[in-house]
Amino acid sequence: MTNSSITPTVHAAGVSIQGLRKSYGSNEVLKGIDLVVKPGEVVCLIGPSGSGKSTLLRCVNLLEQPNAGTIHVGGFESTDPDVDIDLMRRKVGMVFQQFNLFPHLDVLRNCTVAQTKVLKRSQPEADAVAQRNLERVGLGHLSDRFPDQLSGGQQQRVAIARALSMDPELMLFDEPTSALDPETVGDVLAVMRNLAKAGMTMLVVTHEMGFAREVADRVVFMDGGVVVEEGPAAKVVGAPQEARTQEFLRRVLDPTHIDIVED
Amino acid sequence: MAMTVRQRTRVSRTIQYGLLVVVVILAALLADWPKISKAFFNLDAVASQFPGIIVIALKNTLIYTVLSFLVGVSGGLLLALMKLSPVGPYRWLATIYIEFFRGVPALLVFVAFGFGIPTAFGIRFNVFVTVMLALGMVAAAYIAETLRAGLQAVPKGQMEAARSLGMPHWRAMVTIVIPQAFRIVLPPLTNEIILLTKDSSLVYLLGLAASQYELTKFGRDGITQPNAGLTPLVVAGACYLVITIPLGILARRFESRSARTKR
Ligand SMILES: Nc1ncnc2c1ncn2[C@@H]1O[C@H](COP(=O)(O)OP(=O)(O)OP(=O)(O)O)[C@@H](O)[C@H]1O
Numbered sequence A: 001m002t003n004s005s006i007t008p009t010v011h012a013a014g015v016s017i018q019g020l021r022k023s024y025g026s027n028e029v030l031k032g033i034d035l036v037v038k039p040g041e042v043v044c045l046i047g048p049s050g051s052g053k054s055t056l057l058r059c060v061n062l063l064e065q066p067n068a069g070t071i072h073v074g075g076f077e078s079t080d081p082d083v084d085i086d087l088m089r090r091k092v093g094m095v096f097q098q099f100n101l102f103p104h105l106d107v108l109r110n111c112t113v114a115q116t117k118v119l120k121r122s123q124p125e126a127d128a129v130a131q132r133n134l135e136r137v138g139l140g141h142l143s144d145r146f147p148d149q150l151s152g153g154q155q156q157r158v159a160i161a162r163a164l165s166m167d168p169e170l171m172l173f174d175e176p177t178s179a180l181d182p183e184t185v186g187d188v189l190a191v192m193r194n195l196a197k198a199g200m201t202m203l204v205v206t207h208e209m210g211f212a213r214e215v216a217d218r219v220v221f222m223d224g225g226v227v228v229e230e231g232p233a234a235k236v237v238g239a240p241q242e243a244r245t246q247e248f249l250r251r252v253l254d255p256t257h258i259d260i261v262e263d
Numbered sequence B: 001m002a003m004t005v006r007q008r009t010r011v012s013r014t015i016q017y018g019l020l021v022v023v024v025i026l027a028a029l030l031a032d033w034p035k036i037s038k039a040f041f042n043l044d045a046v047a048s049q050f051p052g053i054i055v056i057a058l059k060n061t062l063i064y065t066v067l068s069f070l071v072g073v074s075g076g077l078l079l080a081l082m083k084l085s086p087v088g089p090y091r092w093l094a095t096i097y098i099e100f101f102r103g104v105p106a107l108l109v110f111v112a113f114g115f116g117i118p119t120a121f122g123i124r125f126n127v128f129v130t131v132m133l134a135l136g137m138v139a140a141a142y143i144a145e146t147l148r149a150g151l152q153a154v155p156k157g158q159m160e161a162a163r164s165l166g167m168p169h170w171r172a173m174v175t176i177v178i179p180q181a182f183r184i185v186l187p188p189l190t191n192e193i194i195l196l197t198k199d200s201s202l203v204y205l206l207g208l209a210a211s212q213y214e215l216t217k218f219g220r221d222g223i224t225q226p227n228a229g230l231t232p233l234v235v236a237g238a239c240y241l242v243i244t245i246p247l248g249i250l251a252r253r254f255e256s257r258s259a260r261t262k263r
């Protein structure tokens, strides 16, 4: 990926979350989360499985309905019952672990369908925007393929291009590389790195500590539905203060390590 | 000498084929061929069926089938969406409809539309409208269950991806979920057309003008001719196969295609 593929993001929106709570039945998954992401900032969300990272991300664009607390996204209070959810979601791009490309549409249509149906762009205009974003993720030559003809890494890059084609002001990534073969992870991370350089606001759930250290302005460690520790990547990943963070990082960075318990 | 599993399978299959051949030969030897050919394959009677059986009967069977299939698919889709709706009364209405029309013989529905409703309300439907409504409403009940299964088989991530691109729920349904559901249910839907083709024979219940005859009625009319024997019914039966066998092949083709794309 060359530097020429960096397109500056004109509008970048921030996120501000206060006192966010979310329960499934009697199971309280988010127990009062406060989190601010400034416009243009890249925040990586890390934490053990089940700690509520996906739930937090999904609350931001209201794929899950919070039980309490407020969320502001680029001028919208998304927790306001009268908010126009669809209008708010246009500003927020989301990339899923399982890509969720539309299998019945080719790559170009995947990137244009929401442009024409939601933003009411003309087909030629939408095609041009989609093609530009596909080139941005290095896949301009595959626009007439169908999703099942692409590798996992290519599918995920199409998913990023699809989200970017709506001109979002904020991008949410939920473990974008966890379902990928190791050799295709790098391509996806490279695209995300360029996006960050271009000034996009990004909230990224990831287990890629290398990416977090290199790209994130801030890292947030979550466990048991609360934010345990947050700060610059070098501090949280490099020199964690909390015991739970240390324990988690030891397991992530050295998965084969076995603690020898001495009596 | 011990046989491998594969050898044993081959031997038992050869024996089965051998038995089948013996049965067929015996049946052929014992049958009274002159009588059979006079009753069922009287060439003069075959010739007398043409061209009416094609230009009137086959054409009408196709028209009745296609019209009722269109009603069946639209009604079935509506019922399937009602059945999946979060609104209780919609679900109950759909359930009552489906259980009723699946439980009642199609013949009774024909009688109701052909005689019951016209008598009760003094309305006279055109034959084509009667067939379309009677057959279509029965078909809708079956197709609804098929489509509901198809809609549920579309992964949840598809709806979430569409919604997070800013599509309202109905738009995501129409553009993303329903087209995929139809692909999934293409094989059972094709089988539904085959059943409808045969059920269109119930039209004989209604008083028909000769120009409205479909295959079965045309064949029944044919056997009243002197010396025709049962040959006209055999010709009508062959015409059904001309429609249904290609549909069956099509259904199998769809099945193997969807089996291939499922990784
Ligand atoms: N739709 C749901 N219904 C009920 N419980 C849910 C639902 N979604 C998530 N949960 C529960 O909420 C908790 C947090 O889930 P979440 O997916 O947010 O965790 P996570 O941090 O993203 O974990 P992972 O790293 O495994 O993706 C888990 O205990 C999970 O079982």
Ligand SMILES: [Mg+2]
Binding pocket: A053, A054, A055, A174, A175
């Ligand atoms: Mg998760």
